[in-house]
Amino acid sequence: MKKIIRYLKYFVLIAKMSYMKSAMYRADHWLRILRIIIEFGSTILMINVLFAKAPSLGGWSKLEVFLIYSIWLLILCLHYFLSSDSVYVTSRDIQKGDFDWILVKPIDSQFVASFRSVHIDNILRIIAAIIILLYSLSSLNINISFITIILFMLQIISGTVAFYSFMFLSVIITFYSQGREQIEIFDALLQMGKYPVDIFPKYLIPIFWSILPVAYFSILPTKTLLGRIDIVSYAMSLVVPFALLFIVRKLWQYSLKRYSSASS
Amino acid sequence: MKRSLRILSAFVRMSLQESMTYRLGGLMWVLNGAIPNLISMYIWNLVGGDKNQNIVYFLGVILLHRVTQTWALGEISDRIKDGTLAQSLLRPYSFMFEVFAKDIGQKANRLFTAVPLVIVLWLIINPVINLNLVYLLLAIPAVLLGYLVNFYLDSSFGLLTNWMGEAGGLARTLEVIKWLAAGFMIPFVFMPESIRNILNILPFRYLFSFPLELFMSQLSQKSITYGYLILGIWCLILMLLFKWLSTVSMKYFSAHGG
Numbered sequence: 001m002k003k004i005i006r007y008l009k010y011f012v013l014i015a016k017m018s019y020m021k022s023a024m025y026r027a028d029h030w031l032r033i034l035r036i037i038i039e040f041g042s043t044i045l046m047i048n049v050l051f052a053k054a055p056s057l058g059g060w061s062k063l064e065v066f067l068i069y070s071i072w073l074l075i076l077c078l079h080y081f082l083s084s085d086s087v088y089v090t091s092r093d094i095q096k097g098d099f100d101w102i103l104v105k106p107i108d109s110q111f112v113a114s115f116r117s118v119h120i121d122n123i124l125r126i127i128a129a130i131i132i133l134l135y136s137l138s139s140l141n142i143n144i145s146f147i148t149i150i151l152f153m154l155q156i157i158s159g160t161v162a163f164y165s166f167m168f169l170s171v172i173i174t175f176y177s178q179g180r181e182q183i184e185i186f187d188a189l190l191q192m193g194k195y196p197v198d199i200f201p202k203y204l205i206p207i208f209w210s211i212l213p214v215a216y217f218s219i220l221p222t223k224t225l226l227g228r229i230d231i232v233s234y235a236m237s238l239v240v241p242f243a244l245l246f247i248v249r250k251l252w253q254y255s256l257k258r259y260s261s262a263s264s
Numbered sequence: 265m266k267r268s269l270r271i272l273s274a275f276v277r278m279s280l281q282e283s284m285t286y287r288l289g290g291l292m293w294v295l296n297g298a299i300p301n302l303i304s305m306y307i308w309n310l311v312g313g314d315k316n317q318n319i320v321y322f323l324g325v326i327l328l329h330r331v332t333q334t335w336a337l338g339e340i341s342d343r344i345k346d347g348t349l350a351q352s353l354l355r356p357y358s359f360m361f362e363v364f365a366k367d368i369g370q371k372a373n374r375l376f377t378a379v380p381l382v383i384v385l386w387l388i389i390n391p392v393i394n395l396n397l398v399y400l401l402l403a404i405p406a407v408l409l410g411y412l413v414n415f416y417l418d419s420s421f422g423l424l425t426n427w428m429g430e431a432g433g434l435a436r437t438l439e440v441i442k443w444l445a446a447g448f449m450i451p452f453v454f455m456p457e458s459i460r461n462i463l464n465i466l467p468f469r470y471l472f473s474f475p476l477e478l479f480m481s482q483l484s485q486k487s488i489t490y491g492y493l494i495l496g497i498w499c500l501i502l503m504l505l506f507k508w509l510s511t512v513s514m515k516y517f518s519a520h521g522g
Contacts, residue, residue, distance in 0.1 A: 024429075031433030035440050042444040045459075049450050054311035181292030188299040195303075199310060 007111060015118040018084065022120060032121050040128050043069060043194065058199030063136045065196065068222045070132035072193040075159045075217040077129060079167065081122035082115065082160075087167050087183055089116045091174040099259060110252050114168060137225065144225065152224050155237050159217030162241035165248045166190065166213055172248070175255040193218040209236070216241050271357050272365055279369025294377040298326045302385075304449060313454070319391040320480055321451050327382045328472035329448070330374045332411045337438070339363050340422030341431040344517060353514075360419070360510075367415065396481045402488060403478040409495050410471050416502035417467060423506070426513040447473030453482070464490075467498040 022029050047069065051062040060068070090113040093099045102112045137144065144152075170186040193214040198205065208214045220237040223229040229237075305322035309315050340363060343349035352359035421438055425431040443449055445468035452460065452473040463469050474491050477483050483491065 025433075027428045028430040028433035031437045035433065035437040038437065038444065039440045042440065042449060045444070046449050049454050049456065050307065050311050052456075053313065053454070057307070057310060179289055179292065181289050181296065184296040185292060185299065188296050191300060192303055195307060200306065 007107065010107060010111075011115055011118075014115055015120075018117040019120050021117070029121070033124060036121060036125050036128075040073075040125070044132075058196055060196045060199070063140050064222065064226070066132055067136040067140070067225065068196055068218050069194045070129045070136060071156075071159075071221045072218045073129040074126060074133065075156060075163050076190070076193075077122040077125040078156070078160045079163045080119050081126065082118065083164065083167075084117040084119035086114055086116040087171050088180065090114075090171050091180045091183055094171070094174045094259065095180060097260075103256075103259075109256065110168075110249065113171065114164070140226075142226065148224065148227070151234065152221055155216075155221040155224055155234075158238050158241040159221060161245050162213040162216040163190065165241065165244040168248050169251070172251050172255050175258050190214065210240070213241060213244060268357070268361070271361055275362055275365030276368045279366045280372055282369065284373060290373040291377045294326075294330065294374055294381060297329055298378075298381060301326050301329075301448075308451065308454070316391040316393050317480060317482075318451070319389050320393050321476060323382050323385055323389075323391075324476045324479060325448060325472055326385075327378055328407065328410075328475060330371065330378045331407055332414050332471050333371065333374070334367050334411070334415045334418045335370055336363050336367060336415055337418035337422040337431065337435050339366060340419060341425040341435070344422075344425040345430070349517065363419065364415070393480065395479075399478050399481040399483075403475045406470070406475040406478055406492070406495065409492075409499055410475055413467050413495065413498050413502055414471050416499070416506045420502060420506045420509050423509045423513040426516040442468055442471060445469065446471040447476070452477065465494060467495075467502065470495045470498065 022032075047062065047065055050057060051065075055061075057065055090099070090102070093102065102109050105112050167183075167186055167190070170183040173182050174180060189212055192200070192208075192212075196219055197208045197214050198219060200208070216237050220229065220233060224234065224237075301322045305318055308318045308322075340349075343352065343359070349359065352362065418438070421434055422431060424434060428434065445463050445466055447455075447469065452463070452469060455463065470491070474495065478488065478491075
């Protein structure tokens with residue numbers, strides 16, 4: 001328990017520092033918010049334009065696609081709120097040989113590497129995601145029970161774990177590739193989650209359920225809300241993300257041995 | 265003029281050598297840029313429209329994005345932030361030579377990967393399209409002017425770091441606007457008419473949608489004339505804006521390091 005409190009205190013400190021840093025440049029801070037609004041508006045526009053041309057997308061209606069998008073956005077923003085650009089900063093440190101200062105800290109290196117800063121602006125995106133989620137649910141006329149909400153919340157947690165594990169894998173690759181560009185590719189691949197992944201070619205589906213865990217933060221939580229999920233898929237949505245986290249943890253520990261400092 | 269060209273070519277050579285030291289990086293960046301386009305291509309093909317046109321459009325975006333891409337905003341902003349601009353200002357040539365040359369070097373590196381990638385994808389997907397040589401030739405100046413518009417736009421925004429102190433938010437906002445307004449996410453022809461009318465008079469469409477529409481022979485003679493007129497006007501406005509900003513904003517430049 002003491003250990004958890006210590007880690008929480010560290011996280012709160014990081015959050016405070018991040019907020020102070022972003023408040024230093026107010027104009028830039030407001031521009032970041034403007035960017036969030038434009039980004040959000042453009043995806044809404046894109047979904048509307050798509051559905052102006054076709055009544056459904058691979059069997060999913062417009063409101064259902066909005067639901068998928070809102071859940072994907074929620075998990076994406078939860079990840080970026082908690083972890084911000086930590087993957088980029090840590091990869092840069094590994095590449096430049098500045099990673100030593102993380103290793104000498106008296107707390108777990110993966111924890112420090114994962115939570116370098118907190119992106120406060122993402123709270124706005126989280127609120128926007130919740131608004132679309134509620135709007136889609138009310139427009140779809142779905143009655144959601146208390147149990148469904150609990151099951152869904154568990155999937156949000158496991159989905160965030162899946163998202164984090166996949167992104168953190170790109171940091172681990174830096175130990176071997178010495179390049180950082182893979183992070184952008186990983187990020188681009190996760191963008192697929194904002195669409196119903198079952199519309200993509202059949203041979204890609206097993207990948208979305210395993211190595212590229214997009215299904216866990218898009219269609220599976222959506223299916224839970226729509227009451228269309230089976231027990232096996234639900235169990236997988238809770239187990240696979242944590243299995244991925246375990247693998248990533250082991251890979252991190254193994255890869256740390258390969259790190260050699262390039263600085264003093 | 266001769267001297268300027270000599271300086272420029274030296275910088276381009278240097279920048280090209282620098283970017284070629286990590287060739288895999290160029291490949292990764294091109295793949296990273298191509299993935300959203302390929303996803304969009306697949307989705308737009310699912311909802312309908314002319315599949316061949318969609319394929320050519322998105323393959324074209326992969327390539328043109330690299331041709332008209334610029335790194336000027338980040339480059340100028342970084343120099344202002346870390347104070348290294350002070351060193352550049354002491355040199356007997358404009359620091360914009362270095363910025364422009366770095367752009368060309370990076371671009372060449374990306375194109376070394378992007379061109380073969382697009383050719384391979386074209387051969388695999390094999391879209392059927394009738395290309396018109398006249399339209400093809402008309403697209404070339406549009407691409408070059410599109411790059412200049414992007415370059416001056418980014419450079420002008422980069423200079424704002426002198427007032428703002430940080431331009432990360434500005435760069436990302438501008439990038440998102442370009443993604444939407446230039447036809448990266450939604451092809452221009454699919455946009456609702458009201459939005460299309462607004463985008464027609466903004467500079468973003470001319471970064472790659474306009475040259476692509478020309479390449480695909482989608483425009484009437486009237487639209488081509490109108491497009492070139494707007495493109496020329498924006499090029500001039502942004503060039504003058506940059507010149508004005510580079511004079512005014514430098515009064516606010518204070519080097520912290522360098």
